[in-house]
Amino acid sequence: MKNILFDFISKYVSLTEDEKNAIVSLDIFRSVKKGTTLLKEGQKSLESYFVLKGCIRVYYIIDGEEKTTAFYTEMDALTPPCVISKTPSKYYISCLEDTILLVSNSDMEEEVNTKFPKFEIMCRMFSAELLVKQQINFDEFKTSSPEQRYLNLLQKRPDLIQRVPQHQLASYLGIKPQSLSRLRARIMEKNKG
Amino acid sequence: MKNILFDFISKYVSLTEDEKNAIVSLDIFRSVKKGTTLLKEGQKSLESYFVLKGCIRVYYIIDGEEKTTAFYTEMDALTPPCVISKTPSKYYISCLEDTILLVSNSDMEEEVNTKFPKFEIMCRMFSAELLVKQQINFDEFKTSSPEQRYLNLLQKRPDLIQRVPQHQLASYLGIKPQSLSRLRARIMEKNKG
DNA sequence: TTCATTTCTTAACTTAAGTGAACGAGTTAT
DNA sequence: ATAACTCGTTCACTTAAGTTAAGAAATGAA
Numbered sequence: 103m104k105n106i107l108f109d110f111i112s113k114y115v116s117l118t119e120d121e122k123n124a125i126v127s128l129d130i131f132r133s134v135k136k137g138t139t140l141l142k143e144g145q146k147s148l149e150s151y152f153v154l155k156g157c158i159r160v161y162y163i164i165d166g167e168e169k170t171t172a173f174y175t176e177m178d179a180l181t182p183p184c185v186i187s188k189t190p191s192k193y194y195i196s197c198l199e200d201t202i203l204l205v206s207n208s209d210m211e212e213e214v215n216t217k218f219p220k221f222e223i224m225c226r227m228f229s230a231e232l233l234v235k236q237q238i239n240f241d242e243f244k245t246s247s248p249e250q251r252y253l254n255l256l257q258k259r260p261d262l263i264q265r266v267p268q269h270q271l272a273s274y275l276g277i278k279p280q281s282l283s284r285l286r287a288r289i290m291e292k293n294k295g
Numbered sequence: 296m297k298n299i300l301f302d303f304i305s306k307y308v309s310l311t312e313d314e315k316n317a318i319v320s321l322d323i324f325r326s327v328k329k330g331t332t333l334l335k336e337g338q339k340s341l342e343s344y345f346v347l348k349g350c351i352r353v354y355y356i357i358d359g360e361e362k363t364t365a366f367y368t369e370m371d372a373l374t375p376p377c378v379i380s381k382t383p384s385k386y387y388i389s390c391l392e393d394t395i396l397l398v399s400n401s402d403m404e405e406e407v408n409t410k411f412p413k414f415e416i417m418c419r420m421f422s423a424e425l426l427v428k429q430q431i432n433f434d435e436f437k438t439s440s441p442e443q444r445y446l447n448l449l450q451k452r453p454d455l456i457q458r459v460p461q462h463q464l465a466s467y468l469g470i471k472p473q474s475l476s477r478l479r480a481r482i483m484e485k486n487k488g
Numbered sequence: 489t490t491c492a493t494t495t496c497t498t499a500a501c502t503t504a505a506g507t508g509a510a511c512g513a514g515t516t517a518t
Numbered sequence: 519a520t521a522a523c524t525c526g527t528t529c530a531c532t533t534a535a536g537t538t539a540a541g542a543a544a545t546g547a548a
Contacts, residue, residue, distance in 0.1 A: 162434065162438055164438055169437070169438040171433070171434045171437050171438065183426075183427040183430045183431060186423050186424075186426065186427050187424075187427050193434070226419075229422065229423075229426065230379050230422075231379075231380075232426070233376075233379065233422065233425070233426055233429070234376040234379050234380050236426070236429055236430065236433070237376045237429065238376060239433070240364070240429070240432070240433045240436070241355065241364045241386075243433070243436070243437065244362070244364050244436065244467075244469050245355055245357055245362040245364065245469075247504090248504085248505080249504090267524095267525070267526090268525075268526060268527095269524095269525070269526080274437075276437055277505065277506090278505075278506060278507085279525085279526070279527090280505085280506080280507080280526090280527080280528085281504080281505050281506075282526095283526065283527050283528075284504085284505080284527090284528085285504090285505090287527085287528090288504090440534090441534085441535080442534090460494090460495070460496090461495075461496060461497095462494095462495070462496080470535065470536090471535075471536060471537085472495085472496075472497090473496090473497080473498085473535085473536080473537080473538095474534080474535050474536075475496095476496065476497050476498075477497090477498085477534085477535080478534085478535090479497095480497085480498090481534090489548100490547100490548085491546100491547085491548080492545100492546085492547080492548095493544100493545080493546075493547095494543100494544080494545070494546090495542100495543080495544070495545085496541105496542085496543075496544090497540105497541090497542080497543095498539105498540085498541085498542100499538100499539085499540085499541105500537100500538090500539090501536105501537080501538085501539105502535100502536075502537070502538100503534105503535085503536070503537090504533105504534085504535075504536085505532100505533085505534075505535085506531100506532075506533070506534085507530100507531080507532070507533090508529105508530095508531090508532100509528105509529085509530090510527100510528085510529085511526105511527085511528085511529105512525105512526095512527090512528105513524100513525085513526085513527105514523100514524085514525080514526100515522100515523075515524070515525095516521100516522085516523075516524090517520100517521085517522080517523095518519100518520085518521080518522095
């Protein structure tokens, strides 16, 4: 399990055994049951998450309706905007599956950063990378139709289509569940004829 | 003109006169004529921009069609993803109006950062803020309809609707120019009745 | 100025997404 | 085991966006 974490870190910096042990001793691993809500609208939080196993989901409730904006799976890291801006959350975060998380809070991070300067370097590289990914993601979403977005998702994150309920996927694509059903049927039809 | 820059910086850190002079002496101000293209698809770039006056626009050309994804106006900073990822650009950046920019390139930034540690602090605060804004922006886009997006824009950046051509605005909202015209007519109709 | 181009709007028609309702399959709770 | 839910799909209908075409208004260039 911890290997997932160290595989991830090795993409950015290389760690000594001592450093690895130090990380493990921080006791930041947390197991969460399917359905658990990690953050609710209105709450303040200092926690960031790294998904080791499982899947978590971010959604808003707008006019009583869930609007899913993100899924995080293995090797994905999530620092909720409200943690950075230190304002109450406008959204919910919950577990779609039994999930193993690495949880860190802002205070702790500072401590770790001073002890292990490598960490700060890694975090900076990571957040730069994240900014780029997010920008590209946004641009792709903006410049494509629901059908293109679905096909794109099928390419890039095929696992999501298996493990996530259709109505949450639909919301993530910016449409209603009925429209996703129809859209899928339409695509099947094209591939037949 | 330089005041716009220092007003902006003062939101993050306070500068001495010496520091201000040092910045001015870097000679990083550039005037650009309306219509100038700052970056083309396929090019590599190390330049980041800060808009002092005017407006620049980011767009893709997909199937021969312009897809506008962002506008940057006074006090907006833009570090194109391709600068961070050091890959060829997939998009264009051009000036919508005669524009005065502050231009920095990656090499120079490192030099400035070591000379003025304050700068690195500011940059980090700034990019954290940017990440949050971008995330919120994306979420808003995803969770709303074209009409809501237009009304939202009317609230948040009313100047854009005046200074930007309708067909570019339409693209920015994820729809065709004809649909934007219709949508505006629809809203006018509602406000009458 | 005049001619050409770009920009915006309107209209008619097509296509796709939203809505409300119904149904069967699978799950959960009692 | 049965009742109550949730979930995905389908259908008929409504609404909004895409498409094609045309024309008016503004802009730019010769």
